Every structure is written in structure tokens, then in C-alpha cells.
Amino acid sequence: MSEQxxxxxxxxxxxxxxxxxxxxxxxxVLVIESRAxxxxxxxxxxxxxxxxxxxxxxxxxxxPDRIVIFRxxxxxxxxxxxxxxxxxxxxxxxxVAHYFGIDDDHLDKLGYA
Numbered sequence: 001m002s003e004q005x006x007x008x009x010x011x012x013x014x015x016x017x018x019x020x021x022x023x024x025x026x027x028x029v030l031v032i033e034s035r036a037x038x039x040x041x042x043x044x045x046x047x048x049x050x051x052x053x054x055x056x057x058x059x060x061x062x063x064p065d066r067i068v069i070f071r072x073x074x075x076x077x078x079x080x081x082x083x084x085x086x087x088x089x090x091x092x093x094x095x096v097a098h099y100f101g102i103d104d105d106h107l108d109k110l111g112y113a
């Protein structure tokens with residue numbers, strides 16, 4: 001799959017986030033990288049920042065949070081484009097959920113782990 005097509009799938013996954021939630025995401029960037037460094041090379045995505053649920057009045061003037069989606073790791077576990085579409089959506093939504101402070105246990109119960 002081309003890098004451009006993968007980016008389109010990430011954009012589509014972001015567009016599917018309900019508008020009310022998407023509007024709450026601020027000071028956060030999403031980037032696509034090929035793969036996480038060892039020993040986490042099989043990691044599909046990563047949220048790096050301070051979750052919204054943990055921010056207080058002190059939260060200002062900080063660098064943006066980052067959501068990283070690892071293209072090659074996702075492509076490695078998918079058999080066809082339909083699988084990639086599903087996995088990209090799940091991964092993007094999973095990492096956005098971390099932005100809101102939702103932990104992996106709760107995401108697992110929702111089917112997004």
C-alpha cells in the first residue's frame with residue numbers, strides 16, 4: 001500500500017470521530033511513522049502527552065501532544081486493504097481515546113485495544 005493511500009485511511013479514521021469529540025482535541029498532532037524503534041517494533045500506535053483528564057490550570061504553553069501511527073506495523077498484521085482500513089480506524093481511535101484519558105483496560109472492553 002502506498003504511503004499516500006495509508007494517509008488517506010488515517011484521515012478517514014479521524015473524520016469518523018464524532019464531531020463533538022473531535023472538537024475537544026486541541027494541542028495535539030498526529031504523525032505517521034514507518035515503525036516504532038526496538039523493542040517496540042510491533043507497536044501499532046502511540047500517544048505521547050498529557051491526557052485531557054489530567055490537565056489542570058497549569059496546562060499552558062506546552063508542546064503539542066503527539067499521536068503516532070506506525071504504518072509498517074499495521075501493514076504487517078493485515079491481509080488486505082479491508083483489514084488495513086479496520087486496523088487504522090481502531091488504532092487511530094485507540095490513541096485518540098488515550099488523549100481523553102481512557103486506559104487500555106477500558107478500551108479492551110470497548111473492542112479498541
